[in-house]
Amino acid sequence: MSEPRETVVELSAQLAAGAITSRALVERSFERLSALDPALHAFLFTRREAALAEAAEADARRARGERRSALDGIPVALKDNIVQAGEPATCASRILTGYVSPFDATVVARLRAAGAVIVGRTNLDEFAMGSSTESSCAGPTRNPWDLARSPGGSSGGSAVAVAAGIVPAAFGSDTGGSIRQPAALCGVVGMKPTYGRVSRYGLVAFASSLDQIGPFAHTAADCALLLEAVAGHDPQDSTSLPEPAPGLSAALSGDVSGLTLGALRETEDAAPGVRARVREAIAELERAGAKVREVSLPHTRFAIATYYLIATAEASSNLARYDGVRYGRRAADGSGGVTELYERTRAEGFGAEVKRRILLGTYVLSAGYYDAYYRKAQQVRTLLRRDFETAFERCDAIVLPATPETAFRIGEKSSDPLALYLEDVFTVSANLAGLPGVSIPCGLDAGLPVGFQILGRPREDASVLRIADAYQRRTDHHRARPPR
Amino acid sequence: MSRISRAEVERIAHLARLRLDAAEVEDALLRLEAVLDYVAQLEAVDTRDVPATAFVIPLATPMREDVPGALLPPELAVANAPSPRGTAFTVPRVLDDEAEG
Secondary structure (H helix, E strand, O other): OOOOOOOOOHHHHHHHHHOOOOOOHHHHHHHHHHHHHHHHHHHHHHHHHHHHHHHHHHHHHOOOOOOOOOOOEEEEEOOEEEEEOEEEEEOOHHHHHOEEEOOHHHHHHHHHHHEEEEEEEEOOHHHHHOOOOOOOOEEEEEEEEOOEOOOOOOOOOHHHHHHHOOEEEEEEEEOOOHHHHHHHOOOOEEEEEEOOOEEOOOOOOOOOOOOOOOEOOOOOOHHHHHHHHHOOOOOOOOOOOOOOOOOOOHHOOEEEEEEEEEEEEEOOOOOOHHHHHHHHHHHHHHHHHEEEEEEOOOOHHHHHHHHHHHHHHHHHHHHHHHHOOOOOOOOOOOOOOOHHHHHHHHHHHOOHHHHHHHHHHHHHHHOOHHHHHHHHHHHHHHHHHHHHHHHHHHOOOEEEEEOOOOOOOOOOOOOOOOOOHHHHOOHHHHHHHHEEEEEEEEEOOEEEEEEEEEEEOOOOOOHHHHHHHHHHOOOOOOOOOOOO | OOOOOOOHHHHHHHOOOOOHHHHHHHHHHHHHHHHHHHHHHHHOOOOOOOOOHHHHHHHHOOOOOOOOOOOOOOHHHHOOOOOEEEEEEOOOOOOOHHHHH
């Protein structure tokens, strides 16, 4: 089997030149899926016939000289919490078993309008609550770099689908690092856009003030194309930014001279091997002409605590909708009334981690605890935002590790209640402050990928991608592929 | 010092409409205790006069013309319901539960 190493930009050029067809690309995706996914378990659902038919339509358009966009005919995968009309959307939860979406998420409608071919739906931690893709009711996804290890999460399936070359691009969602952390652990690029850059309409809600959809690919240039296709105001999401999506690909000049990068001081939680790779990445950007100075974000040490209070509070409210009445699973009728139906349905339908988070969220919002926990967390969130505002007076972007360590073993962190939460120590701050962030492969440590992260000012998605692209033009780390 | 009691876990579970078995109550006690110990670090942060951030991007409430848009047809809206009747959702009797609060 050929080793697909092509990027979206390269495949798009090959399609335009008539060197390859969309149908052949989609067939290759399914060949690789058949060969690799039994071991990886990146996908929950696939739509082979529909995807092949859509690819044939893209090829027919091209034959007529029509082309909807650079994504026309490109296979992509979606995390199973982004709904597509006529397709299942389970969020890897038993409670949504059998659910078929009656509508398209705005991201899906825009991808389809751009001609992208959606091949399937990828595995995740149940309702995106996790950092390892282990809490999926369908079982874990495995890291293609080492099958005994986790791909990270919660968008582990999407990261693996790209890392293993099944699709050149995928979408996930990032509430506390759920795109950037698995991207780092799988050796691909993953981007969380500015909060509000991408419509959340049709993204199953976890924590609404933090959730954001974003792309996975091999390069920042691909992420720019993917983000351009889906970004921009959407009347269906009143929290989407009012301005039209900015031109992102056009901003990729390859030039970082004149930019000042803030290297985060508080990186003591990162393993030595991770810190070493990140230092090398920063040095490379310095050689490319960027100025580097150290910056401090003193309140980031409170970010995990702040995040878990806010995210679980919002989750407990958002997940109240799963009641066995309007959609999803319903417990068998008992003798009791509607409260019993709710309680039994939710007891049967939710997994352990989701229940824990609903309980914590309900607790921190309950009478007597609201001020001490939820309001306090929102105040610390303000201090964290101010840290970033101060830092961005001294630099244009902040560079830091994406994760504290490389991929961990499946099961390794399941017994300690806090170990998995601490995985997100470098990623949650961007969600709390609404910033754009991207994780870029910057080499290996003991054979496993390391990601470094670039955070930008709110709305400056383009400058984050520009720095990432400049780095990738000078390095080959994004060309490294897993052994299988 | 124990931050949360078994009775409190059971009360919260009821508020969240989650029926927990005995093992889940024990798990919840252990986990909530650990998380609440961890988040107690926030007590050390001076937040006097610090406003709360609920949303990061300041946006005005968006307004639109009051005209009907395209809505989900009722048949489609109930298509995922576990026990629909016509174009209605069904629930067990509710009045006794209302009294319970």
